[in-house]
Amino acid sequence: MQSPKAKLLTSPQLTADGLPLSMGESLTQTSEQGLFVQVRNNDKTGWVSKLFVSPLPPSEKIKLGAASNSSESVLARQRASDFTKTAAARGLSETEKLRVRGGAELYDFESLRWLESLRLETNVVTKRTDTSFSRSVSSDTEQEVKVGRALAARLIQKYNLVKEEELTKYINRVGTRIANNSSRGDxxxxxxxxxxxEINAFACPGGFIFLTKGSLHQIASEAELAGVLSHEIGHVVLFHNGSFEKMNVFLEIVTGMLGPSGGEVISAATSATLDELEKQFFETGRDISFEWEADEAGVILAAQSGYPANGLGDYLGRLTKAPNAKQLTHTHPDTATRVTKLAKIESTASNKDAPAVKEEWSQYKKLIP
Structure with a gap:
């Protein structure tokens, strides 16, 4: 489901006047600015957010409905894609059979399946309720989700998953509302x-997003929760983890048995890719341009979903004094600088056309362990 609110805007900001666009409509890109691209639509010229368009290579055509790979940080995005291929090649040399023998202790798929099995309220639209893939989902998306599931299982093994059902369902309601306003309907x-x-959050490929309980304790409102989730969703929508096109067996995850408690077999190539992604999370961080893009996307997506635009900025402003945000500040741009930049973006965002959102954070925050 793509955003029905996408418009051909008169200027590169969400508050600008604009004409409605139909999902799947083809547009011709002429230039770009920040998270917006300038396009031609028949005899009209205007701007549209990259959060709602996808490229149609090799031409300059784009269409409404999926995130664009075209941006001022295209070189950084290419590097993100390249390192997944490099890691895959490195993994290929590790073993002819391309399987991790042992290594089950690195993953907790059982807890991940608990998260995937939660039944959300019927008013929250989801695309799939299990890990199978319909024919309408591209092989690239299948590959992205498979890699993301494995990375999610690693994070859960590292930290353990908090299995507080009502709190988790609530966070999924908020997150899904936001994600449904993005282009990633797949x-x-x-x-x-x-x-x-530790205060931190993680966006895995394929839409697996995690917040630490330390970060939840710092959140003061549902608007702030929406801002944090929107930032992480932005990383996924804008393909900041790189591309995961099917490269023969390079990134293949083979379903099978991995020891008595398993259910997944991870290729050595995929294991190498996961090592690289994990290194980004805890050591190197993402390319700085990606973090600026995700901050802007966080404001836009939150506002489009009916939340105040200043949620992410308020949250980050409080983190400048938090003692347990060391990991976050190590892998992200300077927090004070982010807050300053966010203030400028917030002034261009609007939630006037979005349905009202009921504030529920106070009743769920008490469930945080």
């Missing part, structure tokens, strides 16, 4: 809580 986003007092 994904069934899932949101989980990691058992760590």
């Amino acid at each position: 994904l069934n986003f899932r949101f989980g809580i990691l058992d760590s007092n």
Whole structure:
């Protein structure tokens, strides 16, 4: 489901006047600015958010409905894609059979399946309720989800998953509302809580997003929760983890048995890719341009979903004094600078056309362990 609110805007900001666009409509890109691209639509010229369009290579055509790979940080995005291929090649040399023998202790798929099995309220639209893939989902998306599931299982093994059902369902309701306003209708986003007092959040390929309980304790409102989730969703929508096109067996995850408690067999190539992605999470961080893009996307998506645009900025402003945000500040741009930039973006965002959102954070925050 793509956003029905996408418009051909008169200027590169969401508050600008604009004409409605139909899903799947083809547009011709002429230039770009930040998270917006300038396009021609028949005899009209205007702007549209990259959160709602996808490229149609090799031409300059784009269409409404999926995130664009075209941006001022295209070189950085290419590097993100390249490192997944490099890791795959490195993994290929590790073993002819391309399977991790042993290594089950690195993954917790059982807890991940608990998260995937939660039944959300019927008013929350999801794309898939299990890990199978319909024929309408591309092989690239299948591959992205498979890699993302394996990375999610690694994070859960590292920190443990908080299995507080009502709180997790609530966070999934908020997150899904936001994700449904993005272009990634091919994904069934899932949101989980990691058992760590460190303040951090993680966006895995394929729409698996995690917040630590330490970050949840710092959140003061549903608007702030929406801002944090929107930032992480932005990373996924804008393909900041790189591309995961099917490259023969390079990134293949073979379903099978991995020891008595398993259910997944991870290729050595995929294991190498996961090592690289995990290194980004805890050591190197993403390319700085990706973080700026995700901050802007976080404001836009939250506002489009009916939340105040200043949620993410308020949250980050409080983190400048938090002692347990060391990991977050190590892998992200300077927090004070982010807050300053967000203030400018917030002034261009609007939620006036979005349905009202009922504030429920106070009743669920008490469920955080």
